[in-house]
Amino acid sequence: MSEADSKRAFYRQGSWMVVATFVSGLLMFAVHIFGGWMSREEYGLFVTLLQILNLMMIPALGLQTVFAQRTAAAIEPGQRHDLAKSTRKILLLCLYVWLAIVGAVLLNQAAVLDSLKIDQPTAMHVTLLLGLPQLALPVLLGILQGRQNFAWLGGAAIANGAGRFAAVGVIVALLGGEAAGATTGVLIGLTTACLLAGWHGRQTWLGQAVADRGRFEAKAWLGRIVPLTLGLGAGQFMLSADMIAARAILPPADSGPYGAAGMIGRGLVAFTAPLAAVMFPKLVREAAGAKSSVLGQAFLGTALLGVFAGIGCTLAAWLLPGLIDAFPALAAKKKVVTEITPLIPYFIWGMLPLALGNVFVAALMAKEQYRAVPWLVGIALLYGLTLAWLANAVEPPSAQAIILTLGGFNLLFLGAAAALARRYAATPTGR
Template identity: 25%
Template sequence: MSAPVPPPSRPSTAVSAGGRIAVAMTVQNVGAYAFNLVAARLLVPSSFGALTALLGVILVANVGSLAVQTTTARRIAVSPGSAERVAATATVVALGLGAAVGGVLAALSPFIADILRLDSAWPVVLCGIAVVPLTLMGALAGIAQGQHRWTSLSAVYVASGVGRIVFGTAAMLISPTPTAAVAGVMVGAWLPILLCGRLLRAGGVVGARPYVWEVLAGSHAMLAYLVLSNLDALLARVVLDPHDSGLYGAGLILTKAALFLPQFVSIVAFPRLARARADRARRLATLAVAIVGACATAATAALSGLALVLVGGDQYAEVQPLLWLFALEGSLLALVQLLVFDALARRSHVIVALLWVASAVAAAVILTLPLHVAGVVTTMVVTAAVVAVVAWALSARTRE
């Protein structure tokens, strides 16, 4: 018999849920940020560079986890009575997908290690192993999200952040190497499973094939968004000199912060977006993300001196006049992310083509024009703004 599923959240409940998820996601992101700070202290620069690249590998491999989460949450939201069956399917598919992606990484580990100039392939293998619990975490989060179990979802996010900083730091204290750091990340990734694994289900898998296809489509969408939102981080190192590249990297700290700030809105709104008539939910969610982004951008412009301290201090003073642009970029990318989730909730994949085209155009502009820091970030701001407007128009049209 299926577990009872709470009814759709009322506005006051949604605000309360948003507050809890915001705090939990803050803990998760602070844990990841603190892990990077500790790693920068404990590892020599060359090892820290290798670890940064390995974390990038995990980030790309983790798109499957995000797709499992959105697919699971959508299916439970539109059919609450099938929550137990969806949870069972999500558990099996997440385990299989995680093992498959991890196996591919392990098989390609010598090649990837050579590209990343690593001394050993073992860190890449450990990245592959870490994908298994990370994908299971996607199933956990999707089950909790679809059933409006905000306390359980908060626990998943908190455990994720705590696991990374605690086990990652412990591993680096034992052995200050990229291999040990990734091993700590891998062990810490199991903490959400240990604490919240009761949400997972075994047996009773029905209709796995449509679920798998939806996960694959979702993975494609999340990969397209990942490419767009990280495009300038990669290309800045290609087109800018080392000094300007460092300035750009400092500015991107604010971009990521502005992108993170309203993410809780997308998480809480997603189950409502998945229902047939969700125009009001989409408008309110978009308004909320836009308000948070506008406040972040305005605060950065007004308090640019404080913002400069947050991104590294006086050694990055040259980028201070542009910091508000980096905050605006992150705010616009947050809007795009919400609209990607809205498209996944409606099972509309037109936005994927839009994301790839936008990435290609932005890359062409950045690579062919003689741009400096201001030119690159302005290109990304314009690109994100155009994508947000077009995606909104597409969403409004498909809901008519």
């Protein structure tokens, strides 16, 4: 394929993934409209549980990347047989990890409920159930990504968003559910995405009739999964940890507006992620040390999308309070809207460096530059310690102070990821 054809294919696939992610993200964001049917405290809890779910996903983050790598590289029949057997083994391991997480949380249930200010444990129990499809989905999506089946990779994302929106709408708006009902809707959407992704990637792990001839080399898989999990998990921690800290620091009623504004900032990261997803298998299949413009294309596209989205959200946040009286449907929620909109610019521009940093992290992981991982994990740990210090400060910080802390560490994360990607660019492998 010529360079011109490669560029056209990249932008065609990237455009579809942007559209699919935008539609999915829009539907997932639209779920928060139903927060108006919940109390402020319950809505804040719902958003917090969503971020806990993101953190529960960290053990499986390396799986999507590894499966994208292995699936992209599985060309010979023997490699495909190995992949089929390994997929089955890893899915079984996901089940064991999920059971361990459930057991650990249930053994410490009282402390967890107290720290998150949860009165009824039902919502937490549903969140624990969510952990199983959340752990399995990266495996199934990684197979689709590695096969460059972006049509159904995007389709699974849309199904997740559509299923979540419809289920939460029925349970919360029609049946009067609160945080527990909303998390049940999330479970329905996530399970739908798992079934769809599993079905369209079934040839890889169910369609290999001679998969028993394959080998599962646990040491080799762990050698890839562990550094990838730590490297990608650092970014996931940066994305989600502030909401959990805010729930512990702020009054329960204030966690609702904080969570609503935070979802817009986190949505920016999700909205700009598809170009990195398209870039990943292309970098895996390149010859070691080959010059490529894919990383530059992905970074430029992500930056443009992020800046335009950031400007749009910032303008909307500034203009909405002045226009709210013209919309009767919003006028009743004027107090809540005026509490949310001042936080949106902080979140949008605080999250943009993370979105850009994730492009470099994806490139590092695609090229197996695992020497970068300790630096990324170190920044995430320092950020976590800073949040813990803020949570135990004599004078509790404001919502703006929490977000500025997030933005500062995300900027540090971007700088480190860019420097590491540049430093190791000419090195074929970084194990």
